[in-house]
Amino acid sequence: xxxxxxxxxxxxxxxxxxxxxxxxxxxxxxxxxxxxxxxxxxxxxxxxxxxxxxxxxxxxxxxxxxxxxxxxxxxxxxxxxxxxxxxxxxxxxxxxxxxxxxxxxxxxxxxxxxxxxxxxxxxxxxxxxxxxxxxxxxxxxxxxxxxxxxxxxxxxxxxxxxxxxxxxxxxxxxxxxxxxxxxxxxxxxxxxxxxxxxxxxxxxxxxxxxxxxxxxxxxxxxxxxxxxxxxxxxxxxxxxxxxxxxxxxxxxxxxxxxxxxxxxxxxxxxxxxxxxxxxxxxxxxxxxxxxxxxxxxxxxxxxxxxxxxxxxxxxxxxxxxxxxxxxxxxxxxxxxxxxxxxxxxxxxxxxxxxxxxxxxxxxxxxxxxxxxxxxxxxxxxxxxxxxxxxxxxxxxxxxxxxxxxxxxxxxxxxxxxxxxxxxxxxxxxxxxxxxxxxxxxxxxxxxxxxxxxxxxxxxxxxxxxxxxxxxxxxxxxxxxxxxxxx
Amino acid sequence: xxxxxxxxxxxxxxxxxxxxxxxxxxxxxxxxxxxxxxxxxxxxxxxxxxxxxxxxxxxxxxxxxxxxxxxxxxxxxxxxxxxxxxxxxxxxxxxxxxxxxxxxxxxxxxxxxxxxxxxxxxxxxxxxxxxxxxxxxxxxxxxxxxxxxxxxxxxxxxxxxxxxxxxxxxxxxxxxxxxxxxxxxxxxxxxxxxxxxxxxxxxxxxxxxxxxxxxxxxxxxxxxxxxxxxxxxxxxxxxxxxxxxxxxxxxxxxxxxxxxxxxxxxxxxxxxxxxxxxxxxxxxxxxxxxxxxxxxxxxxxxxxxxxxxxxxxxxxxxxxxxxxxxxxxxxxxxxxxxxxxxxxxxxxxxxxxxxxxxxxxxxxxxxxxxxxxxxxxxxxxxxxxxxxxxxxxxxxxxxxxxxxxxxxxxxxxxxxxxxxxxxxxxxxxxxxxxxxxxxxxxxxxxxxxxxxxxxxxxxxxxxxxxxxxxxxxxxxxxxxxxxxxx
Numbered sequence: 001x002x003x004x005x006x007x008x009x010x011x012x013x014x015x016x017x018x019x020x021x022x023x024x025x026x027x028x029x030x031x032x033x034x035x036x037x038x039x040x041x042x043x044x045x046x047x048x049x050x051x052x053x054x055x056x057x058x059x060x061x062x063x064x065x066x067x068x069x070x071x072x073x074x075x076x077x078x079x080x081x082x083x084x085x086x087x088x089x090x091x092x093x094x095x096x097x098x099x100x101x102x103x104x105x106x107x108x109x110x111x112x113x114x115x116x117x118x119x120x121x122x123x124x125x126x127x128x129x130x131x132x133x134x135x136x137x138x139x140x141x142x143x144x145x146x147x148x149x150x151x152x153x154x155x156x157x158x159x160x161x162x163x164x165x166x167x168x169x170x171x172x173x174x175x176x177x178x179x180x181x182x183x184x185x186x187x188x189x190x191x192x193x194x195x196x197x198x199x200x201x202x203x204x205x206x207x208x209x210x211x212x213x214x215x216x217x218x219x220x221x222x223x224x225x226x227x228x229x230x231x232x233x234x235x236x237x238x239x240x241x242x243x244x245x246x247x248x249x250x251x252x253x254x255x256x257x258x259x260x261x262x263x264x265x266x267x268x269x270x271x272x273x274x275x276x277x278x279x280x281x282x283x284x285x286x287x288x289x290x291x292x293x294x295x296x297x298x299x300x301x302x303x304x305x306x307x308x309x310x311x312x313x314x315x316x317x318x319x320x321x322x323x324x325x326x327x328x329x330x331x332x333x334x335x336x337x338x339x340x341x342x343x344x345x346x347x348x349x350x351x352x353x354x355x356x357x358x359x360x361x362x363x364x365x366x367x368x369x370x371x372x373x374x375x376x377x378x379x380x381x382x383x384x385x386x387x388x389x390x391x392x393x394x395x396x397x398x399x400x401x402x403x404x405x406x407x408x409x410x411x412x413x414x415x416x417x418x419x420x421x422x423x424x425x426x427x428x429x430x431x432x433x434x435x436x437x438x439x440x441x442x443x444x445x446x447x448x449x450x451x452x453x454x455x456x457x458x459x460x461x462x463x464x465x466x467x468x469x470x471x472x473x474x475x476x477x478x479x480x481x482x483x484x485x486x
Numbered sequence: 487x488x489x490x491x492x493x494x495x496x497x498x499x500x501x502x503x504x505x506x507x508x509x510x511x512x513x514x515x516x517x518x519x520x521x522x523x524x525x526x527x528x529x530x531x532x533x534x535x536x537x538x539x540x541x542x543x544x545x546x547x548x549x550x551x552x553x554x555x556x557x558x559x560x561x562x563x564x565x566x567x568x569x570x571x572x573x574x575x576x577x578x579x580x581x582x583x584x585x586x587x588x589x590x591x592x593x594x595x596x597x598x599x600x601x602x603x604x605x606x607x608x609x610x611x612x613x614x615x616x617x618x619x620x621x622x623x624x625x626x627x628x629x630x631x632x633x634x635x636x637x638x639x640x641x642x643x644x645x646x647x648x649x650x651x652x653x654x655x656x657x658x659x660x661x662x663x664x665x666x667x668x669x670x671x672x673x674x675x676x677x678x679x680x681x682x683x684x685x686x687x688x689x690x691x692x693x694x695x696x697x698x699x700x701x702x703x704x705x706x707x708x709x710x711x712x713x714x715x716x717x718x719x720x721x722x723x724x725x726x727x728x729x730x731x732x733x734x735x736x737x738x739x740x741x742x743x744x745x746x747x748x749x750x751x752x753x754x755x756x757x758x759x760x761x762x763x764x765x766x767x768x769x770x771x772x773x774x775x776x777x778x779x780x781x782x783x784x785x786x787x788x789x790x791x792x793x794x795x796x797x798x799x800x801x802x803x804x805x806x807x808x809x810x811x812x813x814x815x816x817x818x819x820x821x822x823x824x825x826x827x828x829x830x831x832x833x834x835x836x837x838x839x840x841x842x843x844x845x846x847x848x849x850x851x852x853x854x855x856x857x858x859x860x861x862x863x864x865x866x867x868x869x870x871x872x873x874x875x876x877x878x879x880x881x882x883x884x885x886x887x888x889x890x891x892x893x894x895x896x897x898x899x900x901x902x903x904x905x906x907x908x909x910x911x912x913x914x915x916x917x918x919x920x921x922x923x924x925x926x927x928x929x930x931x932x933x934x935x936x937x938x939x940x941x942x943x944x945x946x947x948x949x950x951x952x953x954x955x956x957x958x959x960x961x962x963x964x965x966x967x968x969x970x971x972x
Contacts, residue, residue: 117844177810324663358603
């Protein structure tokens with residue numbers, strides 16, 4: 001399938017090397033609006049590339065405008081004086097065939113078709129999609145999409161949302177849905193996670209989930225693979241690639257279309273073919289893939305897998321604000337399969353030294369952070385528990401808007417960060433509860449402080465416990481399992 | 487147990503009438519600090535009463551200060567020249583017996599003991615608690631607590647958090663945990679719900695959960711009862727009262743201590759006696775009580791039960807931003823037991839009239855709200871679906887930070903509110919996804935707009951679907967069940 005391309009891969013016998021997709025020297029954006037009042041996706045993408053300082057050349061294409069967003073525009077791709085590696089199409093679907101002809105003439109390597117109106121709308125669109133793909137393949141142009149957001153690659157400045165930023169990380173995220181590609185990315189960016197590449201691939205008419213998964217498996221910049229998928233184009237190839245990917249690095253997957261109603265929605269969203277839920281479950285278990293059951297859970301797992309190193313065991317120590325919240329945290333941890341052990345008399349004695357008797361608990365969960373008390377209790381408590389070796393991870397729960405946060409501002413988080421940097425124990429932070437409108441700035445600040453200190457943040461103890469438990473199970477499974485001989 | 491009291495109840499043969507607890511003419515707060523640098527709970531509560539414009543007299547009690555927070559202070563309760571109905575104690579536990587003697591001498595009706603350090607700390611505290619209760623009962627003083635936040639009653643200005651406000655509603659909330667009393671209250675206040683009374687009752691040494699539940703059952707201001715409970719003081723009485731309460735109005739309960747670790751946490755939190763999870767489940771089902779499994783779920787259920795009237799059926803129509811989000815919403819609704827029906831060709835034709843073909847769906851879930859398109863699509867879509875009679879409730883999902891909200895501000899919510907006020911169909915709104923820090927103000931504004939328009943708002947489609955499904959099941963159970971003869 002790599003025929004007609006200059007492969008930059010080291011080993012031409014290997015699976016297709018899509019590295020060139022992420023390093024275009026020049027991009028033409030076809031379909032940006034010249035009118036600031038009718039800005040559309042083309043303008044969003046142009047603005048994103050400018051914001052993320054795309055390192056190559058950008059050519060807006062517009063039938064009559066001379067300039068768009070400060071860049072010289074051309075009436076067609078063929079009129080661009082230099083070579084064009086990558087084309088982004090935001091023009092109506094029926095005009096795509098003509099565009100592909102121009103792309104072939106211009107020796108374009110890949111075209112990202114943002115435009116919808118292909119196989120997801122039924123037979124008419126399916127036929128058009130077939131024609132576009134056939135023409136492109138004959139002419140040596142690979143297609144991303146149609147019906148998708150395309151690629152975000154911070155290291156080269158390829159981007160589709162201006163606020164994603166220029167910083168690279170090591171999560172590779174493959175999303176069949178454009179909305180989910182934006183939602184998860186923003187969610188975990190604000191929790192300190194950065195991406196190697198995000199790929200929103202929509203209808204997968206040419207390049208499909210198996211191709212991209214194969215790429216992430218080989219990509220040395222990608223250490224964790226997150227996937228949102230609605231259906232599988234080539235089941236046999238996909239399951240083979242999926243299994244290989246899971247053997248190479250953690251693969252975390254959320255599949256849309258888990259019910260009959262969901263599958264119907266998939267059909268009109270990306271036109272993907274259904275995979276039975278039972279088959280999917282069995283396959284994920286066999287491949288050692290981690291399954292998420294909502295986009296929020298996928299986000300929590302990405303954060304957990306990105307930040308933590310494997311724990312020695314599954315014993316959790318709980319510290320936090322509020323006795324009721326402590327009870328709930330203990331319940332949620334137990335239900336998620338974690339152990340909330342008794343502390344030894346020694347640990348309780350140590351904690352008691354700086355914990356007043358009334359309204360507190362030095363048992364696990366520890367409840368010794370009082371809204372009007374000293375925030376250094378956090379530091380001291382973490383110190384004692386970390387030194388004890390009686391737990392493998394600390395979970396700290398803090399109620400926003402009330403109690404500690406409201407009265408003590410940033411101090412509790414500063415204490416937790418200082419302790420996590422001083423003592424050798426993994427620390428997870430839950431910032432839960434509603435934010436009063438006038439305190440939202442502080443709540444974001446606290447999350448940002450944790451993110452910068454590489455502490456994973458969750459918005460509920462239930463979510464935190466579930467993600468941490470799946471992380472532990474993953475490492476248990478892979479430790480117990482022999483990797484196949486290569 | 488009402489011996490020694492002037493009952494204000496109409497029928498003295500009935501269960502204890504605690505109405506007087508909520509209408510004190512005068513309150514003494516014992517233990518507020520005179521030093522602004524060492525403000526504690528006493529000051530918080532004084533400030534709350536002032537903020538909520540408590541209608542009676544407030545007397546700070548302090549051993550030497552002449553004035554606290556602008557109010558004249560007295561060295562002891564006995565020095566207060568007028569009568570005192572209600573005392574709030576924030577002084578250390580060992581001083582409580584002396585205080586109760588003063589309360590008896592002053593003919594105080596009830597004392598709320600905020601202070602912890604009683605039965606929850608073990609045998610020493612249990613003995614002190616017994617002495618306090620025995621003394622108070624002999625002297626005709628009822629006790630709320632110890633180890634709790636006490637009462638919030640907006641109609642009289644009794645309060646423990648300044649920002650809860652003066653507006654009354656019809657949710658009665660009983661919470662054994664002080665933290666949970668604050669967290670749920672703030673959570674649902676910001677979603678437009680108001681309370682008749684909130685009672686945080688802690689160790690339940692004298693007045694216990696059965697007494698308060700009985701009160702809420704009789705209270706005509708309370709139409710929905712929400713409960714967070716960790717244990718039961720008098721099981722036989724409680725289960726009888728609980729059953730009666732559920733026959734009178736919707737009762738929604740979240741029980742802390744669902745696991746061995748959670749129960750251990752309960753023991754050192756409120757010292758409550760455990761109830762086996764199996765017994766509890768069976769009892770709730772039999773009594774027709776709605777169970778929540780987290781505080782967030784309890785909040786979602788309070789919002790749902792407060793705003794919606796019973797639906798005719800369980801068919802959901804889904805409209806929103808993003809195809810992937812539509813798939814997830816359909817999956818979550820189906821999994822929660824709701825029906826996501828096919829729309830008839832007529833409905834699809836009507837929707838198609840204003841829905842572009844590409845990148846959309848006029849099936850259920852409807853995906854026709856485009857980030858750069860017209861927001862009037864919301865209004866038109868709701869109009870068509872409401873008129874069809876093909877669904878019983880509309881669920882609208884909107885991704886924050888991106889798409890519609892980011893580009894179109896308040897317009898989508900305005901359209902939804904206008905439609906919900908024009909057409910006869912219940913509408914639920916999900917505002918999901920992360921908020922970019924600079925957009926948090928807008929996100930709160932949108933939630934507030936929904937709250938003011940009496941639209942329930944949820945932060946995930948999973949939470950919305952689950953709460954709506956439990957609401958439908960509740961009305962199904964109670965419609966099918968004969969109420970007992972009185």
